[in-house]
Amino acid sequence: MAKGNPLQQQLLKAGLVKKSQVSQAAREQEKARHGKGPAAPTDSQREADRLRAEKAERDRAIEAERKAGAQAQERKAQIRQIIETQKVARDGDSEYRFNDGTLIRTLLVNAALRRQLAVGSLVIVRFGDGFELVPRAAADKIRERDAGVIVLDNGQNKGHDEPSTGNAEDDAYYAQFQVPDDLIW
Numbered sequence: 001m002a003k004g005n006p007l008q009q010q011l012l013k014a015g016l017v018k019k020s021q022v023s024q025a026a027r028e029q030e031k032a033r034h035g036k037g038p039a040a041p042t043d044s045q046r047e048a049d050r051l052r053a054e055k056a057e058r059d060r061a062i063e064a065e066r067k068a069g070a071q072a073q074e075r076k077a078q079i080r081q082i083i084e085t086q087k088v089a090r091d092g093d094s095e096y097r098f099n100d101g102t103l104i105r106t107l108l109v110n111a112a113l114r115r116q117l118a119v120g121s122l123v124i125v126r127f128g129d130g131f132e133l134v135p136r137a138a139a140d141k142i143r144e145r146d147a148g149v150i151v152l153d154n155g156q157n158k159g160h161d162e163p164s165t166g167n168a169e170d171d172a173y174y175a176q177f178q179v180p181d182d183l184i185w
Helices: 006-014 019-034 043-086 111-119 136-145 168-174
Strands: 094-100 103-109 122-127 130-135 150-152
Touching (some): 006 019, 043 122, 043 130, 043 136, 094 150, 103 130, 111 122, 122 136, 130 136, 136 150
Antiparallel strands (some): 122 130, 122 150
């Protein structure tokens, strides 16, 4: 104990610390003085770290894609359930024609269903290979999930101005003619 730190010796003499504590502190100081710092990473370690990071990123991307697919499937199932539970029974012998993209489709409806379609209280939606009629409330729920399923919604444009021809004089002239909503073509 001849070589110890003078402060440590004074603390030992005063009885404030034990000899084992002084020895432990001395060993830790010696290790800190002579101890090695962290070794520089080798090329193989850097390559392994890079590969681990790439794999983790790929795994995150795959998981995100899987979650997006699962959410899309869930939305489709919700839409299918809404249509199955809310669809309106179709009957009648009158043809109702509507646009489905570039094609003209036909549904057989009665006069009451035709009026409801014209005013927008019923909406035509795509269901499997065919089409179904659903009430406006159900159509709004479907639109929240996937607006592409809705084929015809005459009530969606309510509150918007009538389409313009671009010429104010023509618009004023044609405004005097009433076009029926249930025009059969």
